[in-house]
Amino acid sequence: MGMTAVAYLIAGMLVWGGIGLLVDHWVGTKGIFAGIGAVVGIGGGVYLIVRRLGA
Amino acid sequence: MTGQSTVLAADVPFPPSVEDFYLPSIVPWGGHDSYWFTKITALLWISVALIIIFFLVTYRKPKLVPTKKQWIAESIYGFVRNNIAVDMLGKRGINFAPYLTTLFVFILIMNFWAIVPFAQISPNSHIAFPAVLAVISYVMFIYIGMKHHGGLKYFKHALIPPAPWFILPLLIPIEFFSTFIVRPFSLAVRLFANMFAGHMLLLVFTLGGFAMLNANVWFAPFSVVSWAMTIALTFLEFLVICLQAYVFTVLTASYVQGALADEH
Amino acid sequence: MITTYYQLAAEAAETEHNPIIPLWEEVVLGIIAFGILCFVLMKFVFPMMEKTFAARVDAIEGGIKRAETAQAEANQLLEQYKAQLAEARTEAARIRDEARADAEGIRQDVLAKAREESDRIIAAGNEQLAAQRESIVRELRSEVGTLAVDLAGKIVGEALADEARSRGTVERFIDELGAGSAGGRR
Numbered sequence: 001m002g003m004t005a006v007a008y009l010i011a012g013m014l015v016w017g018g019i020g021l022l023v024d025h026w027v028g029t030k031g032i033f034a035g036i037g038a039v040v041g042i043g044g045g046v047y048l049i050v051r052r053l054g055a
Numbered sequence: 056m057t058g059q060s061t062v063l064a065a066d067v068p069f070p071p072s073v074e075d076f077y078l079p080s081i082v083p084w085g086g087h088d089s090y091w092f093t094k095i096t097a098l099l100w101i102s103v104a105l106i107i108i109f110f111l112v113t114y115r116k117p118k119l120v121p122t123k124k125q126w127i128a129e130s131i132y133g134f135v136r137n138n139i140a141v142d143m144l145g146k147r148g149i150n151f152a153p154y155l156t157t158l159f160v161f162i163l164i165m166n167f168w169a170i171v172p173f174a175q176i177s178p179n180s181h182i183a184f185p186a187v188l189a190v191i192s193y194v195m196f197i198y199i200g201m202k203h204h205g206g207l208k209y210f211k212h213a214l215i216p217p218a219p220w221f222i223l224p225l226l227i228p229i230e231f232f233s234t235f236i237v238r239p240f241s242l243a244v245r246l247f248a249n250m251f252a253g254h255m256l257l258l259v260f261t262l263g264g265f266a267m268l269n270a271n272v273w274f275a276p277f278s279v280v281s282w283a284m285t286i287a288l289t290f291l292e293f294l295v296i297c298l299q300a301y302v303f304t305v306l307t308a309s310y311v312q313g314a315l316a317d318e319h
Numbered sequence: 320m321i322t323t324y325y326q327l328a329a330e331a332a333e334t335e336h337n338p339i340i341p342l343w344e345e346v347v348l349g350i351i352a353f354g355i356l357c358f359v360l361m362k363f364v365f366p367m368m369e370k371t372f373a374a375r376v377d378a379i380e381g382g383i384k385r386a387e388t389a390q391a392e393a394n395q396l397l398e399q400y401k402a403q404l405a406e407a408r409t410e411a412a413r414i415r416d417e418a419r420a421d422a423e424g425i426r427q428d429v430l431a432k433a434r435e436e437s438d439r440i441i442a443a444g445n446e447q448l449a450a451q452r453e454s455i456v457r458e459l460r461s462e463v464g465t466l467a468v469d470l471a472g473k474i475v476g477e478a479l480a481d482e483a484r485s486r487g488t489v490e491r492f493i494d495e496l497g498a499g500s501a502g503g504r505r
Contacts, residue, residue, distance in 0.1 A: 003306065004233075004313075007241065011233030016225070044225045051216050077336045090344035103352045110364040117371045119378055132368050153365035157357050182338060183345035187353060251338060 005049045012045025013038045069266035071258040076180055076251070095178045102164040102178070135159050135304065143308045144315065151311060154195075158188065159304040162246065166296035169253055170289050177296075180250040182243060185303075189243035192307040197235075200314030209314070234313075242306060249299045253292045260285040464493050 020037025024030065079085045082092040090096070113128040121129055135156040140148030165184065169177035178184050200209040214230045215223065264281035267274040468489050 003241075003309070007233045007237050008229065011237050012229045015228045015232045019228075040225065041229060044222070044229050047218070047222065048216055048226055048229060051218060073336055073338050076338060090342045091348070096345065096348050099348060099352050103356045106356060107359050110360060114364050114367055117367055119371070119375055121371075128364075129368060129371070132365060149369070152369075153361040154357065156365060157360045160360075161353060161356055178345075181342065181345055183341035183343075184349045186341050187346055187349040191353075247338075 005053060008045040008048045008052075009042060010045075012041035012043070012048070014041070016041030016044065069262050071255060071262055075258060076176070076254070078176075094174075094176065095181055098168045098174055098176075099165070099178045099184070102161065102168070106160055106164055131160060132156050139304055139308050143305070143312045147315065148308070151308065155304050155308055158192075158307060159300055162188065162303050163297065163300040166250060166300055169250060169257075169296060170292050175257070176254055177250040179246055180254045182247040185243040185246040185250075188246075188303070189239045192242060192310060193239040196238075196307070196310040196314045199311055203315050213314075238310060242303060246299050246303055249295050253288075253295055256288055257285055257292065260288060460496070464489075464496065467492065467496075 017034050017038035020033035020035065021031075023033040023037070027033070078094050079087060080089040080091070080093045081097060083089060110128055113124040117125060132152070136149065136152035139159075140152040140155050142148070144151060162179065165179045166177050168174040169180070197209075200213065201207075203209070204212050213234055214227050216226050216230060218226055260281050264278035264285070267281065268278045471488075471492075
């Protein structure tokens with residue numbers, strides 16, 4: 001349970017942070033999208049934890 | 056004794072490096088790029104042999120009223136069977152108990168070499184073995200999931216969480232990443248890193264003691280403290296050994312549980 | 320020898336290793352070794368253990384079942400005995416009641432017969448008594464006539480030897496006596 005929750009958080013951050021990083025690379029910005037992506041990813045991770053493990 | 060320790064101390068490289076994990080091969084003696092027969096693989100074979108001999112000897116003639124040895128073997132199996140397999144997977148867990156027990160015992164014994172005198176390095180501190188085990192667990196839970204849900208439906212079940220459609224694009228990559236990419240790596244790396252770090256710590260304090268003694272004889276008391284730390288860390292290592300074997304088995308069981316879970 | 324081993328180790332350090340990259344030889348050996356282990360343990364050891372567990376459960380549950388069967392059998396027997404006993408008891412009671420009824424009947428019969436007999440005897444006695452009285456009365460009557468004639472003859476004496484008169488007197492006396500007895504007594 002705990003492991004799964006941590007995995008979701010980290011996975012969310014890494015996936016969307018990574019995608020943000022790629023976007024940064026293409027657009028030429030320096031880390032804005034990576035930051036946004038990381039935050040969005042953590043949000044998604046929290047949502048998944050609530051849906052899959054809560055209730 | 057003093058002379059010998061000085062000689063040893065003179066040879067001691069400090070600080071220890073990654074290369075200390077890659078000892079020269081035994082056959083051929085001292086080979087550098089031959090990994091077929093090294094201390095690590097020797098320990099691997101000894102582990103396998105020990106486990107097989109133990110179980111075959113203790114369980115050659117099982118009796119309804121167990122002998123002490125038979126009872127020990129049964130307790131190991133019963134522990135994994137009841138406390139991990141059945142606990143997490145319910146009645147289906149009995150089918151997985153043999154594999155989970157094999158996994159548990161194998162990791163436990165392999166880890167144990169880290170604190171056995173003269174061996175003092177665990178084969179699991181080479182990532183190859185944890186990786187093999189992790190890949191087996193990975194393939195197993197995917198296979199079981201596909202068998203249980205019927206082919207690709209498993210991936211639909213695993214990847215698409217119960218959520219409104221407009222969040223799905225955000226969630227599916229996370230699900231994919233956490234289920235199909237993080238799992239095997241976290242399994243392998245957790246076990247490997249624990250054993251690697253444990254060996255490294257023991258090396259640091261053991262070799263550090265020699266290094267201090269080597270630098271100045273007056274540092275001898277600190278060397279003693281350092282070696283005392285080694286002994287204390289050995290006990291800690293014992294804890295880590297058991298815990299990691301347990302964690303690896305429990306996580307494998309929990310992945311299978313996730314694959315068998317029905318829609319909620 | 321150990322020293323040379325460690326010197327060799329130091330030399331080996333020249334070839335760089337990355338601890339995150341698995342050595343393929345070790346991967347192969349790991350698969351083979353773990354495969355052998357899995358094969359032996361999962362084929363020969365743990366199924367045996369499951370069998371032993373099952374046999375143990377069986378032994379315990381079988382014992383319980385056997386005990387339960389025996390218990391049930393004993394209970395059944397007990398029930399049977401109880402039923403038989405109850406049957407016998409009611410039978411005995413029935414017989415006793417019957418006997419009691421019979422005895423009562425017999426007693427009633429005997430009593431009735433005795434009463435009848437006594438009645439009959441009493442009636443016979445009464446009849447006899449009545450008959451005897453009748454004859455006694457009759458005898459007495461003729462005797463009283465004779466006695467009275469004798470007594471009167473004796474009192475009057477031989478003076479009244481006149482047969483005709485005396486016959487007429489006696490006849491009259493007897494008639495009077497008969498009328499008196501007819502009117503007064505009977």
